[in-house]
Amino acid sequence: MSSIWDTCLTKLENDIASTEFSTWIRPLQALENKSEEKIKLLAPNRFVLDWVKEHYLAKIEATVHEFSNGQITLDLEIGSKKPAPLTVSSTKATEKKSNPNFLNRAFTFDNFVEGKSNQLAKAASIQVSENIGKAYNPLLIYGSSGLGKTHLMHAIGNAVLQRKPSATIVYLHSEKFVQDMVKALQQNSINSFKDYYRGVDVLLIDDIQFFAGKERSQEEFFHTFNTLLEKKHQVVLTCDKYPKEIVGLEDRLKSRFGWGLPVSIEPPDMETRAAILMKKAELAHIELPQEVAFFIARRIPSNVRDLEGALRRVIANAQFTGREITTEFTKEALHDLLSLQDKLVNIDNIQKTVAEYFKIRIADLSSKNRRQSITRPRQMAMCLARELTSHSFPEIGDAFGGRDHTTVMNACKRITELKEADFKVAEDYSNLLRTLSH
Amino acid sequence: MAQQLPLQFEFRANQTFADFYSGSNQEIIDHLQHCVTGSGEAFIFVWGMPGQGKSHLLQACCHHAQKQELRSFYFDLASPSLPDPSLLSGLDECEVVCLDNIELISGNAAWELAFFNFFNQHRDQGHKLIVSASCSPGSLAIQLPDLKTRLNWGLALKLKMLSDDDRIAALIFKADQLGFEIAPQTGRFLLSHYHRNPQSLWTLLEKLNLASLAAKRKLTVPFLKTILEQDTHDA
Numbered sequence: 001m002s003s004i005w006d007t008c009l010t011k012l013e014n015d016i017a018s019t020e021f022s023t024w025i026r027p028l029q030a031l032e033n034k035s036e037e038k039i040k041l042l043a044p045n046r047f048v049l050d051w052v053k054e055h056y057l058a059k060i061e062a063t064v065h066e067f068s069n070g071q072i073t074l075d076l077e078i079g080s081k082k083p084a085p086l087t088v089s090s091t092k093a094t095e096k097k098s099n100p101n102f103l104n105r106a107f108t109f110d111n112f113v114e115g116k117s118n119q120l121a122k123a124a125s126i127q128v129s130e131n132i133g134k135a136y137n138p139l140l141i142y143g144s145s146g147l148g149k150t151h152l153m154h155a156i157g158n159a160v161l162q163r164k165p166s167a168t169i170v171y172l173h174s175e176k177f178v179q180d181m182v183k184a185l186q187q188n189s190i191n192s193f194k195d196y197y198r199g200v201d202v203l204l205i206d207d208i209q210f211f212a213g214k215e216r217s218q219e220e221f222f223h224t225f226n227t228l229l230e231k232k233h234q235v236v237l238t239c240d241k242y243p244k245e246i247v248g249l250e251d252r253l254k255s256r257f258g259w260g261l262p263v264s265i266e267p268p269d270m271e272t273r274a275a276i277l278m279k280k281a282e283l284a285h286i287e288l289p290q291e292v293a294f295f296i297a298r299r300i301p302s303n304v305r306d307l308e309g310a311l312r313r314v315i316a317n318a319q320f321t322g323r324e325i326t327t328e329f330t331k332e333a334l335h336d337l338l339s340l341q342d343k344l345v346n347i348d349n350i351q352k353t354v355a356e357y358f359k360i361r362i363a364d365l366s367s368k369n370r371r372q373s374i375t376r377p378r379q380m381a382m383c384l385a386r387e388l389t390s391h392s393f394p395e396i397g398d399a400f401g402g403r404d405h406t407t408v409m410n411a412c413k414r415i416t417e418l419k420e421a422d423f424k425v426a427e428d429y430s431n432l433l434r435t436l437s438h
Numbered sequence: 439m440a441q442q443l444p445l446q447f448e449f450r451a452n453q454t455f456a457d458f459y460s461g462s463n464q465e466i467i468d469h470l471q472h473c474v475t476g477s478g479e480a481f482i483f484v485w486g487m488p489g490q491g492k493s494h495l496l497q498a499c500c501h502h503a504q505k506q507e508l509r510s511f512y513f514d515l516a517s518p519s520l521p522d523p524s525l526l527s528g529l530d531e532c533e534v535v536c537l538d539n540i541e542l543i544s545g546n547a548a549w550e551l552a553f554f555n556f557f558n559q560h561r562d563q564g565h566k567l568i569v570s571a572s573c574s575p576g577s578l579a580i581q582l583p584d585l586k587t588r589l590n591w592g593l594a595l596k597l598k599m600l601s602d603d604d605r606i607a608a609l610i611f612k613a614d615q616l617g618f619e620i621a622p623q624t625g626r627f628l629l630s631h632y633h634r635n636p637q638s639l640w641t642l643l644e645k646l647n648l649a650s651l652a653a654k655r656k657l658t659v660p661f662l663k664t665i666l667e668q669d670t671h672d673a
Contacts (some may be wrong), residue, residue: 146587
């Protein structure tokens with residue numbers, strides 16, 4: 001029966017515009033039921049379901065009818081072919097077996113690069129992983145986004161799991177806690193929700209700043225937190241700022257978050273940034289020369305995610321081109337990302353830039369003035385417009401005082417020749433090109 | 439002799455990788471294909487000027503995912519207007535999610551938060567995310583710092599503008615897909631006299647194909663001039 005849906009898909013792909021097909025039809029999953037002669041189509045969410053019902057259901061039904069000779073009926077509902085995500089009401093044994101507690105195994109203490117900015121946070125995290133519920137409870141790691149808080153949190157979970165594989169560890173974002181709670185309230189299973197979160201050995205909650213303003217969630221988390229601490233189970237939290245500074249967070253929570261050890265992570269210094277890059281490259285089995293690591297570290301002073309993004313680009317480009325990673329190569333590979341801002345290049349800003357460069361008025365570029373001090377910049381601006389925009393010769397001519405397209409063609413030809421023959425023209429052109437595209 | 443009326447049909451270019459003229463953008467296609475099949479990056483950020491083919495590539499990713507029997511979802515945030523963020527609900531179950539024009543969520547607090555949560559949950563499940571924008575991730579005016587760093591985290595790939603030679607080759611390639619031939623000098627003429635944005639060129643190509651069918655004539659430069667003149671006159 002699924003082959004009937006495949007046939008229907010082929011037909012629908014021809015009948016429905018490509019974008020609409022990709023958005024609304026392709027995500028539908030088909031479940032066959034041979035005995036009931038039925039196809040159940042599963043939409044990923046209510047939004048898609050409602051849209052498909054309103055706009056495409058008749059067409060889909062007609063297509064299924066056509067290819068099954070009217071033998072098959074169609075149902076449309078929200079769902080997924082894959083097993084549903086575990087809910088808090090699932091049995092613990094099932095969760096244990098199939099839910100990998102959302103820990104990312106790649107984040108360990110071994111591959112966390114230590115520097116002055118994070119050494120206290122790392123040391124405290126190791127302490128906690130070796131003495132759960134005893135060392136610092138709760139452990140609160142705070143600092144700006146992208147500095148390694150989540151890495152340490154996962155590392156704690158992984159280290160605990162290594163020492164005690166039977167430990168129940170749950171890692172989640174605060175927002176997921178809120179979502180699970182709302183779902184539990186809707187499904188009338190709030191007690192299962194409470195039992196689940198209050199029964200774990202280690203609870204790792206990321207980005208608690210998102211609890212701000214969510215009073216019911218804060219209330220529930222307050223009790224979960226108290227129960228875990230009473231049982232001497234470990235709580236680890238991360239936050240983008242010191243909790244006392246969070247607006248919309250209850251005072252009693254702010255106070256409790258400060259009970260254990262709050263440690264901050266600061267942005268890494270340049271040496272640490274370079275070391276992070278070298279470590280990440282090593283994990284990707286890539287040889288990254290030290291000078292390249294320092295080059296990237298100098299250019300990206302912000303956070304570890306930005307560093308990783310830049311390194312990804314360099315590695316991807318090196319793998320595709322087969323070129324050796326050098327500083328020169330890295331400059332090229334990161335050229336677009338390192339530009340402070342991506343200017344929108346259009347004829348207007350080409351004219352403005354050229355006029356400023358040659359110290360003439362923008363209006364001169366569109367005037368009938370034929371002095372060389374004006375015609376040369378005008379030709380250069382036309383040539384740059386041809387090179388940097390998608391406009392046609394006639395469109396460029398129009399933008400320069402309604403000139404004929406052949407004038408633009410001649411200007412481009414003339415500048416190309418002059419760049420070869422006259423060093424000054426080549427230099428001016430190159431300066432302008434750099435100013436406009438960097 | 440009466441002019442033959444061509445069969446009216448709506449042009450539906452298949453949005454697959456095979457239908458994309460890559461030119462100097464082959465690297466992007468390779469990374470996208472590897473991402474979808476699971477042998478590459480988990481998150482790719484494709485950016486470039488409008489009309490370079492970002493939407494085509496994102497839809498090609500979904501097509502590729504479908505071939506691998508993976509559940510995919512494509513959505514263009516530009517059409518017709520930014521929907522309710524509940525659009526993202528449940529999408530973390532989709533193995534491949536492609537969101538076009540992600541820059542449009544910048545400054546919309548509800549969308550930024552919803553996308554941040556979706557990003558985390560989708561990533562936690564090991565699924566693949568591909569987004570597109572008209573500017574680099576670092577230039578997005580995203581207000582939520584946690585989301586901004588996450589968007590910078592992925593593999594950012596810039597679609598390069600096609601050179602004029604590439605545009606001519608692309609015209610020939612696209613014309614071939616439509617079932618007619620276009621000579622290089624005809625392509626050169628088009629580039630000199632028409633807007634060179636690829637999207638405008640593909641639209642023009644459709645018109646030319648219909649006109650060529652109607653007149654039963656090959657697309658020579660003189661014939662092209664007649665069509666373009668007619669087009670300008672009609673406009």
